[in-house]
Amino acid sequence: MSRLGVLTGGGDCPGLNAALRGLVARAQRGHQAEVVGILDGWDGLMEGRTRPLDRDAVRGLLQRGGTVLGTSRRDPYVHGEGGPSVAATLDREGLDALVVIGGDGTLRTAARLVDEGIPIVGVPKSIDNDVGGTDFTIGFDTAVQTATEAIDRITTTAESHDRVMVVEVMGRTQGWIATHAAIAAGADAVLVPEEPYDLENIAAVIRGRAERGHRYSVVVVAEGIDPPTGTSVVAPLDAFGFARLGGVSTIVAARLEELTGFEARVTVLGHIQRGGVPEPRDRVLGSAFGIHAVELILAGKFDRMVAWRDREVIDVPITEAIHHYQAVDPQGALMRTARGLGICFGD
Numbered sequence: 001m002s003r004l005g006v007l008t009g010g011g012d013c014p015g016l017n018a019a020l021r022g023l024v025a026r027a028q029r030g031h032q033a034e035v036v037g038i039l040d041g042w043d044g045l046m047e048g049r050t051r052p053l054d055r056d057a058v059r060g061l062l063q064r065g066g067t068v069l070g071t072s073r074r075d076p077y078v079h080g081e082g083g084p085s086v087a088a089t090l091d092r093e094g095l096d097a098l099v100v101i102g103g104d105g106t107l108r109t110a111a112r113l114v115d116e117g118i119p120i121v122g123v124p125k126s127i128d129n130d131v132g133g134t135d136f137t138i139g140f141d142t143a144v145q146t147a148t149e150a151i152d153r154i155t156t157t158a159e160s161h162d163r164v165m166v167v168e169v170m171g172r173t174q175g176w177i178a179t180h181a182a183i184a185a186g187a188d189a190v191l192v193p194e195e196p197y198d199l200e201n202i203a204a205v206i207r208g209r210a211e212r213g214h215r216y217s218v219v220v221v222a223e224g225i226d227p228p229t230g231t232s233v234v235a236p237l238d239a240f241g242f243a244r245l246g247g248v249s250t251i252v253a254a255r256l257e258e259l260t261g262f263e264a265r266v267t268v269l270g271h272i273q274r275g276g277v278p279e280p281r282d283r284v285l286g287s288a289f290g291i292h293a294v295e296l297i298l299a300g301k302f303d304r305m306v307a308w309r310d311r312e313v314i315d316v317p318i319t320e321a322i323h324h325y326q327a328v329d330p331q332g333a334l335m336r337t338a339r340g341l342g343i344c345f346g347d
């Protein structure tokens with residue numbers, strides 16, 4: 001029987017527990033593998049903090065957001081000496097392979113450990129949907145649902161008060177959440193990192209709506225856009241070297257107020273997008289990924305990442321996750337749909 005370790009790294013998201021549940025269910029079918037849960041991401045692997053994961057330990061997890069293993073943004077190449085700093089735990093626990101459930105930062109670290117000879121299978125998760133090699137990452141769908149519901153609520157109060165409501169969503173340097181939520185909630189404009197913008201164009205949309213009798217507008221802003229020309233936002237870096245984003249919408253709203261004369265208010269949705277009960281799609285995706293990850297390990301296939309493409313679960317080299325960021329294609333169906341609906345990107 002093989003023994004595999006599993007960790008969840010980076011930001012949490014809904015659907016991680018479904019992945020853990022699927023992984024354990026598959027591993028224990030026919031008593032093919034034992035699963036050791038590693039606590040708090042790479043931290044637990046460096047510090048030897050683990051717990052056994054059997055079928056009972058993952059019961060009732062489908063509906064639970066977050067990760068029962070805990071997670072962190074610590075990294076063996078930043079807070080340790082890379083491979084050697086995780087070797088003791090791998091050895092002590094007698095682990096034959098690791099399943100690493102993470103976003104691009106965690107998977108980049110996984111790929112470096114693979115180069116040091118550690119057998120790893122990656123599982124892509126992130127509300128941002130920005131991991132290369134897969135159409136979808138665990139957590140994205142639920143985040144879009146949460147953002148859409150929030151914008152729906154903001155729209156009714158915008159209308160009552162004749163206000164411009166600027167809603168900032170997460171997504172890091174990609175506009176997947178922003179564009180999906182803008183389409184689904186019927187926003188008037190959306191700013192995404194993939195498209196340059198001029199706030200004059202957004203102001204023109206707001207004025208045009210007012211002239212037609214709609215004295216309110218809803219503007220969705222992706223947290224990762226460049227700040228408006230002539231302004232800047234200071235963002236500290238996390239352990240993976242990513243900027244801690246948030247707050248650009250305040251500048252956007254102030255400018256729009258100046259340009260249009262309408263009162264502009266800001267809502268930063270923040271971590272609410274990472275919490276809550278996973279949508280069915282994230283439960284299914286998590287389950288499918290967990291099962292496929294174990295099957296790869298049982299087949300002796302490592303250095304791979306499980307992926308969802310064209311209605312199937314496949315696997316790709318783990319390096320594909322990090323070498324090809326998944327950005328929203330400006331010519332693709334999503335942006336064409338938004339533009340077809342008349343949503344302004346500010347260009």
Ligand code: F6P
Pocket residue numbers: 011073103126127128170171172223238244245274
């Ligand atoms: O990558 C997921 C994400 O939620 C991003 O959308 C966001 O920029 C970041 O994580 C926030 O991270 P933290 O919770 O560490 O502040």
